[in-house]
Each structure stands twice: as C-alpha cells, then as structure tokens.
Amino acid sequence: MRAFRKRRELRSVVNRTSAIRSNDILIFSTMRNERARLEYFLRYYRDLGVNHFLMVDNASDDGSREYLRDQRDVSLWTTGASYKRSRFGVDWLNWLQMRYGHGHWTLTVDPDEFFVYPFCDTRPMRALTDWLDASSIKSFGAMLLDMYPKGTIDAVPYSPGQNPFEIASWFDSSNYTIRKNRLYGNLWVQGGPRARAFFSDVPERAPALNKIPLVKWHRSYAFVSSTHMLLPRGLNQVYDEWGGEKASGCLLHAKFLDTFAHKSAEELTRGQHYANSHEYRAYHDVLQDNPSFWCKWSEKYINWRQLEILGLMSKGNWA
Amino acid sequence: MSVGFVMLVHTALDRAAQVARHWASRDCPVVIHADKRVSTKRFRAFMESLSDLDNIRFTNRHRCEWGTWSLVAATQEVSTVMLREFPDVRHVYFASGSCMPLRPADELKDYLKQRPNTDFIESVTIEDVPWTVGGLDHERFTLRFPFSWKRHRFLFDRYVQLQRALRIRRKIPDRIDPHMGSQWWCLTRQTLSALLEDPERATYDRYFKQVWIPDESYFQTLVRLYSRQIESRSLTLSKFDFQGKPHIFYDDHLQLLRRSDCFVARKIWPHANRLYETFLSNNRASMAGSEPSPEKIDRVFAQAVDRRTRGRSGLTMQSRFPNEGWENGQTAAPYSVFQGFNCLFTDFEQWLTRRTGTRVHGNLFDPRRAQFAGNEAIYNGALSDCAALRDYDCQAFLISLIWSTRGERQSFQFGPADTQDISWFLAKDSNAQINVISGAWALPLFHSNRNFSEIRKEAARLQKREGEHLNVLRSPYTKARVRIWTLADFVHDPMSNLQEILDEAGPRSARRLTEVPQMIDMTGFGQFLQNLKNQGMKPVLMGDFPASNEVMPAPAIPAKPYLVR
Numbered sequence: 001m002r003a004f005r006k007r008r009e010l011r012s013v014v015n016r017t018s019a020i021r022s023n024d025i026l027i028f029s030t031m032r033n034e035r036a037r038l039e040y041f042l043r044y045y046r047d048l049g050v051n052h053f054l055m056v057d058n059a060s061d062d063g064s065r066e067y068l069r070d071q072r073d074v075s076l077w078t079t080g081a082s083y084k085r086s087r088f089g090v091d092w093l094n095w096l097q098m099r100y101g102h103g104h105w106t107l108t109v110d111p112d113e114f115f116v117y118p119f120c121d122t123r124p125m126r127a128l129t130d131w132l133d134a135s136s137i138k139s140f141g142a143m144l145l146d147m148y149p150k151g152t153i154d155a156v157p158y159s160p161g162q163n164p165f166e167i168a169s170w171f172d173s174s175n176y177t178i179r180k181n182r183l184y185g186n187l188w189v190q191g192g193p194r195a196r197a198f199f200s201d202v203p204e205r206a207p208a209l210n211k212i213p214l215v216k217w218h219r220s221y222a223f224v225s226s227t228h229m230l231l232p233r234g235l236n237q238v239y240d241e242w243g244g245e246k247a248s249g250c251l252l253h254a255k256f257l258d259t260f261a262h263k264s265a266e267e268l269t270r271g272q273h274y275a276n277s278h279e280y281r282a283y284h285d286v287l288q289d290n291p292s293f294w295c296k297w298s299e300k301y302i303n304w305r306q307l308e309i310l311g312l313m314s315k316g317n318w319a
Numbered sequence: 320m321s322v323g324f325v326m327l328v329h330t331a332l333d334r335a336a337q338v339a340r341h342w343a344s345r346d347c348p349v350v351i352h353a354d355k356r357v358s359t360k361r362f363r364a365f366m367e368s369l370s371d372l373d374n375i376r377f378t379n380r381h382r383c384e385w386g387t388w389s390l391v392a393a394t395q396e397v398s399t400v401m402l403r404e405f406p407d408v409r410h411v412y413f414a415s416g417s418c419m420p421l422r423p424a425d426e427l428k429d430y431l432k433q434r435p436n437t438d439f440i441e442s443v444t445i446e447d448v449p450w451t452v453g454g455l456d457h458e459r460f461t462l463r464f465p466f467s468w469k470r471h472r473f474l475f476d477r478y479v480q481l482q483r484a485l486r487i488r489r490k491i492p493d494r495i496d497p498h499m500g501s502q503w504w505c506l507t508r509q510t511l512s513a514l515l516e517d518p519e520r521a522t523y524d525r526y527f528k529q530v531w532i533p534d535e536s537y538f539q540t541l542v543r544l545y546s547r548q549i550e551s552r553s554l555t556l557s558k559f560d561f562q563g564k565p566h567i568f569y570d571d572h573l574q575l576l577r578r579s580d581c582f583v584a585r586k587i588w589p590h591a592n593r594l595y596e597t598f599l600s601n602n603r604a605s606m607a608g609s610e611p612s613p614e615k616i617d618r619v620f621a622q623a624v625d626r627r628t629r630g631r632s633g634l635t636m637q638s639r640f641p642n643e644g645w646e647n648g649q650t651a652a653p654y655s656v657f658q659g660f661n662c663l664f665t666d667f668e669q670w671l672t673r674r675t676g677t678r679v680h681g682n683l684f685d686p687r688r689a690q691f692a693g694n695e696a697i698y699n700g701a702l703s704d705c706a707a708l709r710d711y712d713c714q715a716f717l718i719s720l721i722w723s724t725r726g727e728r729q730s731f732q733f734g735p736a737d738t739q740d741i742s743w744f745l746a747k748d749s750n751a752q753i754n755v756i757s758g759a760w761a762l763p764l765f766h767s768n769r770n771f772s773e774i775r776k777e778a779a780r781l782q783k784r785e786g787e788h789l790n791v792l793r794s795p796y797t798k799a800r801v802r803i804w805t806l807a808d809f810v811h812d813p814m815s816n817l818q819e820i821l822d823e824a825g826p827r828s829a830r831r832l833t834e835v836p837q838m839i840d841m842t843g844f845g846q847f848l849q850n851l852k853n854q855g856m857k858p859v860l861m862g863d864f865p866a867s868n869e870v871m872p873a874p875a876i877p878a879k880p881y882l883v884r
Contacts, residue, residue: 122571127588131567143637174700174723177712178640187640191715196703203711210637239638243647245630248638295697311634311722317560317627319620 009081010056010092013065016075017054017100024051025105025125028097030089032058033266034111036259038067039161041111046073048115049124050107054100056092058083075100083270090223101217105129108213108227109251112164115142115213116304117249118315131318132216139230140214141238142249145312146192146256147171147301148293154258164254170298172196173310176209186210186229186236193256193293198282207279211251212238247316250307256293321428322347322505323408325397327390328416329354329383331589332365335416339369341599345424348374348405350397355382376404386468390502390534391527395515402512409435412505417586418555419568419598427554427582431505438510438546441500441553442539459531460497461488468531492526494519500539503555503585506546513545514538556581556613558620561628566620570594575619581611633722633750635715649748650721655730655820656751658788659759663809664836668732674821674834677728683720684713684737699723706738713741721750735760735785746791751799754820757789758782758806758861762839765847775854782860789860807862813838 020026027050031038042053057065057078068076079092086092097106107115107125117128117140132140147168149156156167176191187210195206211227215235222231229236240246264283299310307313324342328335328351339349353362362380369375378396383389394413401411410431420427431437445457462482466474491497506514517523523541527533542549556579558566565586568576570593576584587594630639633651641647655677661667672679672692681690689704696704700723702716703709709716721729733745745751760781764774792801802820809816814835848858849866 119569119571123569124590126590127569130588134567135562135564141637172701174719175702175708176636176719177715178635178637179712180640187637189637193701195708196697196701196705200703200705200708203708239640240627240630241640241642241645243630243641243645244628244639245626245634245636246638248636295701297697297699297701299701311631311636314630314636314638315623315626316638317623319560319566319623 009079009086010077010095011079013057013076013078014069014074016073017052019073020052020100020104022103025049025107025129026051026101027053028055028093028101028106028108029053029111030056030058030083030093031060031064031111032083033060033062033064033263035060035062035064035067036158036160037111037164037254038064040163041114042071042074043161044114045107048120049126054096056089056096058089088226090226094222097217097221098219102219104217105132106215106217108215108223112254113144113213113251114165114254115249115251116307116313117142117214118247118304118308118313118318120249120304128318129214129216132214138216138218139212139235139238140247140249141210141212142214142251143176143189143312144209144211144253145171145250145307146194146209146253146293148193148256148298150292150294150298152292153256153260156258158257158259164257165252165301168254168256169301170294171301173297173299173312177203181229181236184224184229184231184236185233186212187239188228197291197293198279205278205282212236213251214249245314245316247318248313250304250313252301321408322410322412322424322431323401323405324349324412324414325394325401326351326414326416326418327354327383327393327397328352329357331416332357332361333368334587334589334595336365336368337595337599338414338416338419339375340372341420342424343369343372343375346374347424347428348376348401348408350376350378350401350404352378352383352393352397353380355380374405376400384467384469386532386534388528388533391537394534394538398511399515402508402515409508410505411508411511412554412583413503414555414583415503415585417589418503418583419585419587419594420582421556421576421579421584421598422582430582434550436507436509437548437550438504438506438542439550439552439554440504440506440539440542442498442542442549442551443500445497445499457497458483459499459536460491462531463487463489463529464531465529489526489529492522494544495523495526495540496543497536498539498543499536500551501553501555501557502534502538503553503557503583504538504542505554506538506542510542510546514541517541517544554582554611556584556611556616557586558613558616560620561624566623568594573597575616578615579611579613580609580615581613633718633725635718648750649744650718650750651725652721652728653750653752654721654728656733656745656753657730658733658754658785659756659806660754661732662734662759662762663756663806663839665839667836670834670836671730675728675730677730678724680729680731682734682737683717683731684709684733684739684741686736686738689716690732710738710740713738714744717741717744735781735788739784739788742788742791743796746794746797746799746801749798752823753792753799753801755789755792755801755803756806756809757785757803758858759809760785761806761848761851761858761861762841762844765844766839771850771854775851775856778851778858779856782856782858785860805860805862807864810838810841 027045053074055068055074055076057076059080065078068074083089093108147165148170149168150170158164158167172192176189179188181188188208189210190206195203199206208228212230213227224231238246264280268280268284308315324347343349366377378400381389381393383393398411462479466478468475527537530536560566567586567588568584569588570591573594629647632648668679678692680692683689686706688706689709691698691704700719702719761778764778845864845866848864851858
C-alpha cells in the first residue's frame, strides 16, 4: 500500500523483465555506490543459478548505474528519493516484487550479502527451491553472519571482482542471542562481532541479524522492516518450536572491508539509516581507533558444513 | 525378455523419456501412462522422442491425483496393456518418471530369473505399519474419503470427523485383509493377471475407490490372495521424510546410491545431470550377484528425520528455538556449578583443574565481568566477558558457552554476590550438577577488613539472596543434580565430600584423593557469627558453629579408611 505510493519514486533505467520466464529465480536488491562489489555479487549469484536481477539504484555517483545497465540479466531502476523515507528501500522493493515477483522464488539481498544454504557447493539454488516447493514451504530463513578480516579492517584493500571472503574470512561462532517478536512471530537474533565491539554497553541496540531473504513471492506479501520480517506473519515461522530444526542458511555479510570506514562516514552524514543512524554513529565512534574484530576464538570460514556443525544453520530434513 | 516396466509419468518428461529409452533399448518393454495434465503438445513431443523404439506403448491418459483411486486405475491400465502386448514378460516392474535404474538391466533380469515365482512387494498388515502420517491407519480402510486431501483439506478433515462422531464404519469385503506398503512393486505375470482377471475385481475396486491412499494398499492387499511367494520388500529404493514425503536424490548422493546395490531408486531430482549420466551410461561397473541393501544409506536419512524432529540438544539458533520444556536438553553437555567452594578453599579453582582436567571458570556471573578460565576477555565462540552483554540474555550466554565447548566439561563458580537471573535456568537444567556449601560466603566477609556495620549489612544481603537461590534449587521443578551442605556440615568431613563430587565428574577423578585444596583459616569464625547475631542479624545458612572455640577438623590427615590405602 505504501509501496504502491512510493512506486512513483522509481524511474526505470533499463527494464529487461520481459525476459523473465515463469519459474526463474529472481534477486531484488537496493544499492548505493557499490561499484567495486557488483562484479563479484553478480558472478556469485549467477553461479548459484539466479536468472534475473532486479535492482534499485539509490542515486549512485560512482558508475554503479552504468555498470548495471550494461548487464544482460539486470533490470535497473533509479531513484534520488530518501532511503529512510522509503523505509530503507523496502517500499521500493515491495513494489517491484508485487509487480514482477509474483509466483517466483525471490531472493532479497544487499550487494554485500552472500547467500549460503545447505549443499550450496553441490546443488544449485534450483534444487533448494524445488525442495521447498515439494515441502510446501514458502519462506526460508538465513541469518546474517558478519565476516571480518584478521587485523584491522582496512589492512587489506579490496579490489573489484575479488571474493570478499578472501579478506574477511572470520566470524563469531557462538555468541548470539535470540528473542521472539510476539507481534510478527519472527525471531530477533542479535550478537556477533558488532554487538561485541560496538554495543557492549547497549546490547539491546545491536543490529538484528535474523533475515528471511528467500520467499516464494505472492503479490499480497510484503516485507515489514528490511528482510527481517514479513507479512503475513506465517512466513516468519522459519524456526521450529518443538525441539526440531528447520532448514536454514546464512547470509555472509561482507560489510567489514576497507570500504567500511568510508561508507560509514558517508552514511552518517546522510542520516538515512535506521533509528537515527545510531548504528552508524556507534561505528563511527569506534572506527576512530581503527579496531580489529578478530580474536583467538574467531572461526575461519571454510564452507557451509562448518556453519552447520557450529549450529549457525541447519540442513533440517533436507538430506 | 523377462521383465517389463510400467511407468506413470507427469513431470520432467525428458528425464522419463531418457529412462524409458534406457530400459527399452535393453530389451525391456515399457508401457507408459502420462498424466492428463500434461499438455497435448508436450505429450506428442514425448511420444515422438520415443517413436523409434518398438517396445514402448502408451496408454490412454487419465488425470491422476495423489492419494486417490485414479493412480490405481492408471496402474491397472498400464499393467493390462503390458500383459496383453508383451506375452513374454514374466515380471512387471512398476516405476515412475522420477525413478532411475542404479544397476544394469541384465543384472535385474538375472536376479529375477533366479526367482521366477517371487513377487516383490512390500506388504505389511496395518497393525504393524509405523510410517503412516496423519494418524489415519486403520481408518484408511473403514472410513470413506470422497474429498481430496490436497485440494479440499477442510472438507476432508470435517468428513473424517463426522464419520468418527457418527461411528460410521465401512464393511471390509470378505477375503480382504488390509495390507499396506510401498507402491513400487515388481509382480509376476501369474499374480498380476490373476489379480486383474479376478471375477470379484469389481467388488474390490468399488471398495478401494473410497479407501484413503489406495495406491499404497490396493495391490499390497490383493496380492495376498494370489501370490505363491511374496518377498515383502520393494526393489525400488525410496526414502521418506517425517511428513511421508519422498526424499529426493541429487548429484552428491552418487556414491551413496552406488553403494546401495538397489536396482532402481526414486525420486531423482530432474536436474541431477551427473546421476543420469552415470547411471544411464553403458559402461558401469557391475555389482553382479549382490543383494540390494538399502540399509546402507538409511543412516543419512534417519539422521535427517531426527534432526528435523528432535534437533541437536542444547542448540538454539535461527531455525531452532524450542518452547520451554521442548528443548530436549536445555544445554548441550553436563557441567558443574560450585557455590561457596572458592570461599572455603583458597586455591579451589587451580586444584579442581588439576584434579579433573576440566575447564574451571571463576564466577561467570560476577556483576563486574564474566570470569572465564585463564582470565580471558573473550572465550570460546567469541563470547565476551562484558557483563552488560551477558546479562542482556544470561541464558543464551550459558547455552552458547556450553554449546561451543562441547567435548570439554565446564565448571564454574557461583555465589550469592553474582547476578542471580540464571538461578532458575540452572535448577531446571538436567545437565547441571550443582554443589552448594551454604553460608560459605560469610568467610570472605570474616577475613575482610571492613567496618562491622558494613559487614553486617552485606551478610544480610547475601544470606537473603542465597536463601532464595536455595529455595529454587529445592523446588519440585528442579532437574539439576543438586548437593547442598551447610558450611558446618561440609567442614566436618571435607575429604569425603570432595571425593563424592569428583567421583561424579568423570573417570579421571576416579582415583583416590591424594591432595586437598588449601582450606581457609577459620579460627574465630564462631565468634564472628556470634558477633553478627549480637548485632541483630541471624546467620542461618552456615549451620551450627559454637561461639566459644574451635571445632576445626584437620584436613591434612584423611579420616576415611579408603583414602589411606
């Protein structure tokens, strides 16, 4: 409903949606000034078998728009409107999903989020969505897993096209807290390196890590706040409450690269982020001393099986 | 020509065609029924693609729906065609479009040739069927099911309820003894034709038309009337998950499928290119002579069911967040909690580490910071020692710690000065082994250099908090293994008490106690307690200490006979 109003803020740059076939897997994404990351982002998801990318560019001025325009499987919209007032891009994407996502498996991710699911090294995403279809499951949860480098964040520069996890290959394995959101029925996961380093005095303000990025879209669905929760509520039930484990994945978060300090300063001045950008304010304060997230208990990323053994994700009954 | 395949297909026709071609070109005739929902155009193309093979037939198309009679009707039809068109066929093998041969056709022929009169069909009496999902087992045969479970779930459920309420029962026809089993069978011509040509067939058909999921019971029941020799197992490898839905095989199951030695497997994911390439190729290593042994791969799928239904105990995560009481183990492993021990003994933590080889933490719930073993700021799983982070969710803190240190037993100190929010969680956790020396908190006060009025106040506070904690530990909800001594009781015989604790902690500590921790000096403690009393505070938790003088035991000389040896 909001999304419908906000649709006017979007201006089409290139629309290749006519090429979408009926069972294609689609990616929806908003971004701003992510030129360096886009190359690897597109390659990663093409390799997983994503068929089409629907992207919203929020006033980039670093050539991202031009780069995306020339990709054959990308449809691009642009807007100069406020990120904050579109509820952090959710309104824009909800509109595009309503319009183009209906009946498709849709993955909603930022350009620094990389989807990992059980058997992702041997089975394409189509295998997962087919299995979800066969099991009558409509949404699939994937926790945001913050990845960071060993040493200071800016020690190793990221070069375009590079796998960001060659640099940021470490993560926290078991320091997360979960509570249940009674209103929407979703879980609220917090913790990880950001809580540890930035929010140790105000843990309740640590960013939410729960996400439900993969959804068999219906035009009546809507993301409520980023991809943390959805409506109708039943879609948020991606966890089991009777002792069992449902299948789930992770979104590897390549935020903490050398680009981060610059980005957080920029975001702070724009003031376009959640809760008065307190998150970025916290980052900025700590970043003055150029911190390192790494500790001797950090885990080095190997593959999805490692994440499953550590209990960060689960195969559920997919075998 | 000894075995013929009858196939029911409805999706992934290209794969079905590949498999049909594989069998047909190896001299096994194939009769195919395609679902009515397949568009005429696609069906034509499908027929066209197989037109060069003269031992493939297609039957009339019906609309088939899961769990209904239509599937049985289609099976009857393909079987009839098979028996009529290919008189040389001795065994008829029932397969679907998502089946795939795992072993060369010749091996299957040989196998069946050696068992010319055996019917391979899983056929189990309904009393013994453990796998039915949805609660309908016997009632499958005694109620009527006119509504589709998939499309009209509401009507389906209501109608079942209605029949139960009215106690309506159908009469099971004579000679019918309901059996169930996997629908993927392999029957001999004799049995199958007897079944299809029985004069009573109309009666049976009429009955089974209103049975729930007749494709799992029609042949399985009737075959009992005609068969000479039944092997109650399916030659097709098919695994089901906890909802009764078949597991799907992917490329990464290749080795698993090879090892199974089964003849046919389903369901295969249509895009599993490597599986199709491998198993449909000509040059495959033969597994001649070996019996099919699906149990080799059972483990993998049993694990999947277990993970989905019971999960890993002691794990909370994004897709496992059990309601209270459903955790199946609140924490992942046993651990020990010691309350008061580090007040009584000066070097208790070091001593316990030496004695047990477990990881011994200080007061994890200290209000200033979590005192991890080795005084670390960050511990296993990147847990922070920050008190605010810990207290934000102290249960998650402990669950995470125990989870991430699986394989190494953890112990930690606890006391009334610590954050008490974890109290109930500890009490209810069956993995917790809690040892309390009540009142021991008074000893540091006794030795402290503070004003007595301050000490009195602090003593009252700690006594109240410990009292509350002990009430929790003694509540009927407690599942932890709890031992509580008063300070007086404990110091009376510390050696045997310590021995008792260590005996429980593990094999390494099974040896006799040879070294005791250093006990704090208690000279004058009785008088100290008396002073507290005189100031108007009543110390109750430490037991009786005579005010006058001293009842100190001598821990250096072990009193228990078994300690001397």
